[in-house]
Amino acid sequence: MAQVSLSQFSPSFNCSSNISNNSSYRSISSGGGELGACSADSSPVHPSKTPDIAALEKLSESIESLLSLDVDCSDAEIMVQDRAVPVHRCILAARSPFFKEKLFPSARQESQAASAKLRYELKDWLTAGNVGYEAFKILLAYLYSGKVKAPPPNVCICIDSSCVHDACRPAVDFAVELMYAAHVFQIPELVSLSQRRLLNFVERAQVEDLIPILIAANVCETGSDQLLTRCIHRVGRSDLDNVALEKELPQEVVNKVKEFRLSLGGATFPSSSQQKNIQRIQRALDSDDVELVKLLLQEGVGQITLDDAYALHYAAAYCDPKITSELLELGCADVNLKNPRGYTVLHMAAMRREPATIVALLTKGAHPSDLTSDERTALQISKRLTRSIDYFRPTDEGKESPKDRLCIEILEQAESRNPLRAEVPLSLAFAGEDLRTKLLDLENRVALAKILFPTEAKLAMEIAHVDATSEYTVDLNETPTAVMTKKLLSRMKALSRTVELGKHFFPRCSEVLNKIMDDDLPVITLEEQRVKRKRYDELKSVVSEAFSKDKADNEKSGMSSSSSSSSVRDGLRHKNNKYR
Numbered sequence: 120m121a122q123v124s125l126s127q128f129s130p131s132f133n134c135s136s137n138i139s140n141n142s143s144y145r146s147i148s149s150g151g152g153e154l155g156a157c158s159a160d161s162s163p164v165h166p167s168k169t170p171d172i173a174a175l176e177k178l179s180e181s182i183e184s185l186l187s188l189d190v191d192c193s194d195a196e197i198m199v200q201d202r203a204v205p206v207h208r209c210i211l212a213a214r215s216p217f218f219k220e221k222l223f224p225s226a227r228q229e230s231q232a233a234s235a236k237l238r239y240e241l242k243d244w245l246t247a248g249n250v251g252y253e254a255f256k257i258l259l260a261y262l263y264s265g266k267v268k269a270p271p272p273n274v275c276i277c278i279d280s281s282c283v284h285d286a287c288r289p290a291v292d293f294a295v296e297l298m299y300a301a302h303v304f305q306i307p308e309l310v311s312l313s314q315r316r317l318l319n320f321v322e323r324a325q326v327e328d329l330i331p332i333l334i335a336a337n338v339c340e341t342g343s344d345q346l347l348t349r350c351i352h353r354v355g356r357s358d359l360d361n362v363a364l365e366k367e368l369p370q371e372v373v374n375k376v377k378e379f380r381l382s383l384g385g386a387t388f389p390s391s392s393q394q395k396n397i398q399r400i401q402r403a404l405d406s407d408d409v410e411l412v413k414l415l416l417q418e419g420v421g422q423i424t425l426d427d428a429y430a431l432h433y434a435a436a437y438c439d440p441k442i443t444s445e446l447l448e449l450g451c452a453d454v455n456l457k458n459p460r461g462y463t464v465l466h467m468a469a470m471r472r473e474p475a476t477i478v479a480l481l482t483k484g485a486h487p488s489d490l491t492s493d494e495r496t497a498l499q500i501s502k503r504l505t506r507s508i509d510y511f512r513p514t515d516e517g518k519e520s521p522k523d524r525l526c527i528e529i530l531e532q533a534e535s536r537n538p539l540r541a542e543v544p545l546s547l548a549f550a551g552e553d554l555r556t557k558l559l560d561l562e563n564r565v566a567l568a569k570i571l572f573p574t575e576a577k578l579a580m581e582i583a584h585v586d587a588t589s590e591y592t593v594d595l596n597e598t599p600t601a602v603m604t605k606k607l608l609s610r611m612k613a614l615s616r617t618v619e620l621g622k623h624f625f626p627r628c629s630e631v632l633n634k635i636m637d638d639d640l641p642v643i644t645l646e647e648q649r650v651k652r653k654r655y656d657e658l659k660s661v662v663s664e665a666f667s668k669d670k671a672d673n674e675k676s677g678m679s680s681s682s683s684s685s686s687v688r689d690g691l692r693h694k695n696n697k698y699r
């Protein structure tokens with residue numbers, strides 16, 4: 120068959136320079152010469168189309184139809200983010216040298232190839248980046264049809280209603296993934312197209328959002344790389360500090376940014392003793408050593424404070440969430456301090472998409488409504504980083520909630536509600552059977568929360584330091600001692616705090632738990648508590664069974680299923696009826 124250049128039947132390649140954002144993806148249905156228009160306007164035959172072009176379009180459509188699920192004649196599947204994508208090895212091999220080598224290695228034995236459908240893991244082929252399900256499907260459609268389709272709605276837009284989705288993070292991420300995938304699978308024309316699309320983002324995106332572009336452009340460098348150069352210039356002109364550069368970019372890119380800054384006439388200052396002290400604190404944080412941070416503060420007493428070093432900002436951006444909590448416990452840093460770029464610690468945590476740090480900061484008095492220099496709140500930062508498709512995808516009870524959605528939920532609660540109640544002091548008078556029945560109730564509630572809402576429960580338990588106490592189990596023969604009562608009280612304090620945090624930040628989870636736990640019924644005797652415990656144990660086994668069954672079903676079908684929550688709820692409903 121004669122070689123045909125892509126541009127002959129894909130007008131988008133000639134006009135892609137004026138598209139970049141999502142509004143252009145969404146304009147596809149209205150026609151016009153933009154990217155994706157090639158897929159939408161393929162049906163009506165253009166008067167100027169030669170028979171050759173019409174025949175090629177027919178060919179493209181026929182081969183692409185192989186991708187539709189109801190005609191499954193595939194001979195392999197590729198696992199992308201736990202979802203199986205059926206493929207036809209011969210087509211991929213004909214279209215991509217990478218796939219030819221991977222899918223038909225010369226040493227492969229005939230018998231193996233003839234047996235069951237082959238399965239490949241996409242992540243095994245990706246060494247320098249990620250490619251999501253949606254980007255992979257677009258790449259596959261291009262390989263089969265020669266046409267670059269528009270991504271599904273909601274993949275390239277964020278969930279901030281005040282955002283014009285001009286160059287928000289989901290759009291940047293999608294284009295980056297497509298470029299990286301095209302590079303890995305050796306499809307140069309698709310790399311060029313993605314690079315041109317990304318060029319349109321360079322001046323309009325938040326400067327932080329250029330980091331993933333720079334990383335990918337560096338990997339996919341093709342010689343005269345306009346994309347890499349323009350990103351370096353934009354970052355070089357910005358106020359992005361050296362710490363951020365060194366933490367997030369490959370060294371060769373950092374060097375290029377620094378060279379560019381020098382060429383602009385930016386002077387380099389010899390590092391002052393203050394600067395050295397700051398770096399020492401940062402290195403201590405890098406090695407998770409808060410004790411060392413304390414020593415450094417004592418040593419350089421009066422010379423440097425945590426605020427001078429923007430230590431909380433640094434920890435929120437680059438360290439384990441536990442380190443930020445430990446720094447907060449020291450109580451000597453301003454939780455609402457802004458760094459020279461106008462960001463509070465909460466803004467940094469929102470950019471990092473780290474719910475544990477966000478909760479820790481809010482419980483220590485961080486202001487959720489503080490604005491960045493371009494007037495974004497922490498909630499808006501989170502919303503602009505979150506893909507609409509992920510945010511609105513239902514999460515089954517018992518499954519991990521995605522971190523970006525949790526951040527939004529927590530910040531929304533923080534913005535809209537009264538301040539979190541202070542910890543309620545527990546009196547020692549609360550002893551004897553009352554204490555134990557109350558404690559059992561809390562143990563049950565928290566244990567159930569761990570099963571149904573694992574991420575949310577873990578967050579609340581971490582902030583309340585539940586790990587520092589040991590679980591209470593009923594022992595009727597025990598005689599209460601002062602030490603034991605103290606232990607029970609500290610356990611109860613941690614669990615009460617957990618429930619309080621859960622009610623405050625995750626009301627939707629609390630409502631479900633309330634229904635199951637019958638919180639409103641007064642609890643009278645230890646005997647009743649034991650009945651409750653028995654009921655809880657049975658519930659737990661029903662829930663676990665339902666999950667293992669769903670898990671097995673999912674593994675069998677190879678698809679993610681939405682049946683977990685329904686079968687869990689059915690199980691719970693059944694048990695509830697039994698006890699009513």
Ligand SMILES: [Zn+2]
Binds near residue numbers: 277278282283284
């Ligand atoms: Zn947006």
